[in-house]
Amino acid sequence: MQTKTASQLEHFGRALVDLGLIHEELVVLDPDVAASTKVTYFAERFPERFIRIGISEQDMIGVAAGLAASGKTPIACGFAMFVACRSWEQISSSVARPGLNVKIVGTHSGLSPSADGDSHQTYGDVAVMRVLPDMKLVVPADAPEAVEALKAIVDTPGPAYLRLARGETPVAYAEGCEFTLGRANVLREGSDASVIANGVMVPMALEAAGRLAGEGISVRVLDMHTVKPLDTDAIVKAAAETGAIVTAEEHSVIGGLGSAVAETLAEERPTPMERVGIMDRFGESSRSYTALMAKMGLTSDAIEEAVREAMKRRK
């Protein structure tokens, strides 16, 4: 099967230029990875609003805080591991605490920098950003949704984290798709189980649901693009109507989407649940992203298997 793919970063980079035309106060900060994160388009179009920081992400977050305090809308964009995890305390203290309008974009997230190895692969960023009060946190499924997510966080005052993947990833949406911050998209209706996924796991969840439908198992697929604020209504509704839940994320099963959904279900509607994600281990170098995803258990087959497991445990 030939899957259509597109680059989230390419789309993001182009969208930044469009937003720059509308929002005069938009500025972009770069910790020396512009060519990789694709903020080069913005830099070419608006050189006076493009700020080189050099390889110093912690300083970048502080500079962004100062710019925001003076009325700018800074986009601080770098590799997820360094912009979100390395600079977490700066984000907490200088940005989140005063609620400044800084948009942090973490690229090369999850296993997507596969060849670089586990120094660059990031599976804890959602966990650490999620604990910051009032932080908006979005993990788009594909390139078109990344564009809509970017627009939404720029239009919403306050700190936000946008998590993007490196390279070409499968596409689930059409350009200009519907996107509301904090509201999950139901991409496929179903009554036997629900898969709650985000990021690159969304197209995989659709694939798994398609195969299961062939066996007469009806699976609902939710794109939980916003991890914070979490659409708890959609989670509880899925639990009530389908009785079995599977989460799927390109992140550690500790602290990410799976944890967030588990917390909601444990408190509001205990339901049989399985988590697909990185099982508390580090990654490794792989020339093929797909091969690494498979080795780490992030496949549509794994989702399919998890759906069967969750359904078995249903009373």
Add this chain to the structure above:
Amino acid sequence: MLRTINKNQVLILTNIPRVPASVTSVLRGISRRHKIPLSTLKRNAQILKEFNLISYGDPSNFAGVELTELGRFISNLTVGEEPTVHGNMVQTRSGFRPLGTVIKDLRKNVLRMIAEAGSGHLGASLSAVDILAILYMIKMKHDPKNPSWKDRDRFVLSKGHVAPALYAVLSEAGYISPDRLMTLREIGSQLQGHPDMEIPGVDASTGSLGQGLSIGVGMALASKMDGSGSRTYVLLGDGELNEGQVWEAALTAAHHGLDNLTAIVDRNGYQLTGRTAEIKAMDPLADKWRSFGWEAMEADGNDPASILDALNACDLTTGKPSVIIAITTKGKGISFMEGTKYSRKTPDAQELKRALKELT
């Protein structure tokens, strides 16, 4: 001839940098800062040149503007006529009062607040009082009636643990009502243990050491982008300079030529567990900043005149940020507290009484 010198000409004379700079950039700086049309300043500069008080080449060559010998003489005369800084009448919430009296009152309030709260960094707060007073009472362009005024000068207290001193000054300036000062560190009070932007007049939330200079860089960049004459001041502790982020920010500021940014290092020589020299030596400190591309100068950080001189000199620096190494004494102003012993100790009732008495 002296009678022919007008206010604008005095302004130009006293603002000529010691290092030659292009006449247009110097005049543009004065124009922005004092809201005087550039054309007016150009006309007056021309007159000063004809009087042989300043010299500069015509626009086609790049000879910088400099004071002539006569110009320097007259410039010094003009500065010398200013009253002593200590006796300066400054605007406070209760009208104009001499700066020296205001500074004593600030120290009293810092002592009372920390005694009332039962904790706080007393020694460091007392060492920084004079610097904060000069900034808010004399130097900075700000308006307590309009704390979010876009073109105000900004202040970042990077050494956030001296918040009591900042709150005392903000109260004196009219941002915080005096009866709220004693709620420092109390649950539900706006006066957090470390500065919080929710407090009117506080430009940055700080407390985690090492982050304020980066924030200041962002503010100074925004000011440049907006063509605003606003300056940004950042007060750092000398122990705080152990943090690597300070030096990242120092590089960023120099790279972007932020001459609207001034850092002040409160060099009291002590950090939490001892002398800075014994924990992580920082000397030669001014040279370190210079090698990072900054204009660096030293001042007596407990002498208002010395601080003001240094701050004024920073205004003249073009093309790079400036830093003042302000030599201070921890616990300054209270004889039995000067030194380390009281730097983190909360004064008991007896000590508070003794300290307040020394300030009367």
